[in-house]
Amino acid sequence: MSDVLSDSVHDDLEAYALGALDEYDDSRFASHLAACGQCRVGLAAYVPVVNALRQLPQPLPPPMPVLAGARSARPAWLAPTGYAAAAAMLLVIGGGLFKLLQPASDATLLTVAGMMADGPRQVAIVGPGVRGRMIVGRRARRTAVIVRGLADAPAGMAYHVWIEGRRDALVGTLQPARNNLQVLLVDGNQLADAHTVKIDLEHSADAVAPNGSVVASGVVQ
Amino acid sequence: MVERASRDATGRRRSTKELADLSDEALMTLVAARRADAFEELYRRHASAVTSFVSRICVRPVAEEVTQSAFLTLWTSAERFRPESGRLRPWLMTIARNAAIDRARVKRLDVVPFEAAPVSASPDLGPAEMVADRERNQEVRAALAMLSDEQRAVIELAFFSGLTQLEIAGLIDEPLGTVKSRVRLGMQKLRRLLGPLQGNLT
Numbered sequence: 001m002s003d004v005l006s007d008s009v010h011d012d013l014e015a016y017a018l019g020a021l022d023e024y025d026d027s028r029f030a031s032h033l034a035a036c037g038q039c040r041v042g043l044a045a046y047v048p049v050v051n052a053l054r055q056l057p058q059p060l061p062p063p064m065p066v067l068a069g070a071r072s073a074r075p076a077w078l079a080p081t082g083y084a085a086a087a088a089m090l091l092v093i094g095g096g097l098f099k100l101l102q103p104a105s106d107a108t109l110l111t112v113a114g115m116m117a118d119g120p121r122q123v124a125i126v127g128p129g130v131r132g133r134m135i136v137g138r139r140a141r142r143t144a145v146i147v148r149g150l151a152d153a154p155a156g157m158a159y160h161v162w163i164e165g166r167r168d169a170l171v172g173t174l175q176p177a178r179n180n181l182q183v184l185l186v187d188g189n190q191l192a193d194a195h196t197v198k199i200d201l202e203h204s205a206d207a208v209a210p211n212g213s214v215v216a217s218g219v220v221q
Numbered sequence: 222m223v224e225r226a227s228r229d230a231t232g233r234r235r236s237t238k239e240l241a242d243l244s245d246e247a248l249m250t251l252v253a254a255r256r257a258d259a260f261e262e263l264y265r266r267h268a269s270a271v272t273s274f275v276s277r278i279c280v281r282p283v284a285e286e287v288t289q290s291a292f293l294t295l296w297t298s299a300e301r302f303r304p305e306s307g308r309l310r311p312w313l314m315t316i317a318r319n320a321a322i323d324r325a326r327v328k329r330l331d332v333v334p335f336e337a338a339p340v341s342a343s344p345d346l347g348p349a350e351m352v353a354d355r356e357r358n359q360e361v362r363a364a365l366a367m368l369s370d371e372q373r374a375v376i377e378l379a380f381f382s383g384l385t386q387l388e389i390a391g392l393i394d395e396p397l398g399t400v401k402s403r404v405r406l407g408m409q410k411l412r413r414l415l416g417p418l419q420g421n422l423t
Contacts, residue, residue: 014408015401020379020386049411052361053380055354059276061268062285065293067257 013039017046063137123197127216132182134161134197134218140189145197147174147182150215153201160202162210165194165220170207174199194220245309253299260296267310268292273381275317277374283324291317311388318392364414372407375400 009032015021016029033039125132125147132147145161153159159174161184171190174182191197196219202212240248240262251259271291275284294316295302302312365373378389386404390397 011401011405014405015379015386018376018379018404018408020375020384020389020404022385022387045412045416046408049408049415050380052357052364052411052415053376055357056361057358058269058381059272059284061264061272062289064261064264064268065289065296067260067293067296 010036010039013042014046017043017050121191123191123218123220125197125199125216125218127199127214130199130216132216132218134191136189136191140192141187143171143186143188143190145171145174145184145199146177147199147216148180150174150180150182150199152176156204157201158204159215160200160207160210160212162198162200163190163194164196164198164210165192168210170210173204191220196220246304249295249299249302249304249309252296260292263295263309264292267313270310270382271313271317274314274378275321277377278318278321279324283321287317287320287324290320294320307388307391310382311384311392314382314384314388314392361415364411367414368407368410369403372403372410375403376407376411379404 009029012021012025012029012032016026016033021029029039033043121136123134125134125145127149130147130149132145132149135144135146136142137144147159150159159182161171161174163169163171169190172184172186174184177183196217198210198217199215200210200212201215202210206212240251240258243251243259243262245263245266248259248263252263268288272284272288275287275291278284279287291313295313302309306312365376368376374393375386375389378384378392379386384392386400387397389395390400393400
């Protein structure tokens with residue numbers, strides 16, 4: 001390599017190896033490389049560096065945000081929307097099981113829509129007149145239960161979501177949302193080690209065991 | 222290309238494959254016409270690079286919010302993008318950087334070492350391979366830790382976020398010569414530190 005350092009094409013060796021040159025300088029260095037044995041040897045010395053960097057795992061991007069004002073009819077979860085945080089969204093649950101056209105001022109439903117965008121793990125929940133899904137979002141950080149077809153719980157009663165697995169656990173209580181939906185959002189993966197999901201109508205205070213009447217259930221595959 | 226895409230924005234919908242063939246600039250024209258599929262393609266192309274950058278200046282939950290916020294700005298303000306002023310990715314990075322700084326006004330700008338960032342899952346590896354993989358990663362990280370913060374930052378921005386030296390200079394507000402010098406010296410140091418690993422890594 002040349003000893004003349006200021007703005008010499010040789011000086012682009014490291015940036016070329018790293019892929020940090022713009023198009024013009026990159027092709028200029030590539031041409032130079034064909035004629036400069038020293039730079040070819042120099043470049044070979046950077047192969048292990050580039051390979052080493054390539055080995056490092058990289059952070060995953062978050063789920064795609066829910067959009068406001070989209071025109072296209074494609075991805076269902078992105079479809080016709082309202083404005084900004086009060087977006088409307090089309091949420092398709094379970095391969096057309098049912099559709100929900102939803103003014104999304106409800107933050108919980110927005111979160112569920114975001115999870116749906118993410119190719120999440122899902123479990124169908126079914127009962128007499130009841131359809132729903134238990135959804136575990138990306139990296140199992142959050143679980144949602146979203147169910148349609150339940151009448152409002154009578155006074156003093158609640159819809160409890162139970163997970164049966166290595167040990168049975170009460171996940172939480174469904175809360176009424178828009179469009180006759182009942183929704184529960186909890187942190188973490190509630191399906192780990194689970195074999196069954198059950199929704200029981202129970203006295204609100206009864207949180208020891210799933211001993212109410214089962215209104216819907218799902219089998220974890 | 223841009224003109225054609227713009228005309229299509231009000232006409233038939235392009236297939237995913239067709240969108241994948243469009244330039245960032247053409248996709249931005251479609252995004253300005255509220256085309257979610259064009260946005261999705263841009264997200265697919267650039268979200269990893271933006272996340273990689275943001276994860277180095279923010280802790281995990283904040284980094285995810287900042288990344289999403291940058292893309293929402295792209296969605297709501299696509300018309301502000303000027304292709305003649307440069308590529309889309311550095312424009313997006315600048316939005317992300319500003320969003321991170323905005324957060325810092327209400328809360329300290331958290332700086333985390335790379336190791337703390339959430340990472341992509343390794344492909345299926347056996348136990349022995351996993352151990353070897355971890356050891357190699359530790360060696361590489363140790364080498365990166367030997368660089369100055371400034372050298373490490375420009376190398377990571379170039380390699381993991383795909384920015385050119387000129388774009389990095391704009392992003393971190395340093396002269397181009399300074400960035401070039403950091404890249405050169407940092408890479409030379411990595412070459413000395415990682416050269417002996419060649420047998421393992423190639």
